[in-house]
Amino acid sequence: EVQLVESGGGLVKPGGSLRLSCTASGFTFSNAWMNWVRQAPGKGLEWVGRIKSKTDGGTTDYAAPVKGRFTISRDDSKNTLYLQVNSLQTEDTAVYYCLWFGGSGWYWGQGTLVTVSS
Amino acid sequence: EIVLTQSPGTLSLSPGERATLSCRASQSVSSSYLAWYQQKPGQAPRLLIYGASSRATGIPDRFSGSGSGTDFTLTISRLEPEDFAVYYCQQYDSSPYTFGRGTKLEIK
Numbered sequence: 001e002v003q004l005v006e007s008g009g010g011l012v013k014p015g016g017s018l019r020l021s022c023t024a025s026g027f028t029f030s031n032a033w034m035n036w037v038r039q040a041p042g043k044g045l046e047w048v049g050r051i052k053s054k055t056d057g058g059t060t061d062y063a064a065p066v067k068g069r070f071t072i073s074r075d076d077s078k079n080t081l082y083l084q085v086n087s088l089q090t091e092d093t094a095v096y097y098c099l100w101f102g103g104s105g106w107y108w109g110q111g112t113l114v115t116v117s118s
Numbered sequence: 119e120i121v122l123t124q125s126p127g128t129l130s131l132s133p134g135e136r137a138t139l140s141c142r143a144s145q146s147v148s149s150s151y152l153a154w155y156q157q158k159p160g161q162a163p164r165l166l167i168y169g170a171s172s173r174a175t176g177i178p179d180r181f182s183g184s185g186s187g188t189d190f191t192l193t194i195s196r197l198e199p200e201d202f203a204v205y206y207c208q209q210y211d212s213s214p215y216t217f218g219r220g221t222k223l224e225i226k
Binding site (some may be wrong): 034037044045046047050059061062064086097101104106107108109110111 | 142150153155162163168171172174175206208209213214216217218219220
């Protein structure tokens with residue numbers, strides 16, 4: 001069974017940083033292209049970025065609003081995906097989800113809440 | 119960037135009726151890399167359809183997806199009370215992957 005479990009969210013002041021984690025199981029993580037999506041309170045879904053597998057180059061892509069502030073990385077030995085979020089702004093307040101596209105569609109974690117407030 | 123426009127923004131129907139939700143892309147979504155989700159308050163999105171027309175595991179057959187190119191449709195053949203929620207489309211053909219702004223399906 002595919003499982004994605006996010007952690008690391010919390011309350012942070014504007015300008016602060018956090019590192020979110022997503023631990024994966026039930027599929028071959030090292031071969032997977034992984035994604036982050038976020039949802040601000042009461043708003044729609046926003047794709048944050050993606051990291052390819054190392055065999056496909058391990059490169060990253062980001063949405064324009066987060067480029068230069070957010071960094072996606074992975075540790076295949078730990079089956080873990082990371083999202084380093086820096087220079088946080090109040091508009092980054094959201095639930096952050098990690099996603100994987102497998103043969104039977106998209107799999108989502110339950111999300112972790114990041115609140116940016118002074 | 120591919121922009122997805124969902125219509126209508128809100129759809130008011132009664133249980134038992136048929137619902138037709140539209141998702142239009144600003145450019146062609148090749149290989150039908152288009153998904154549909156249902157989301158209820160306080161819950162993560164639930165995948166309904168991927169590849170434009172493939173139902174996800176466990177999704178009832180009253181949900182169906184169709185379309186190609188720039189025009190896609192989610193149809194719910196006969197609404198059940200639990201179907202009233204917000205629905206999103208997503209394209210995963212080209213980065214940045216994008217979502218539509220959602221259609222709220224409410225009880226009339």
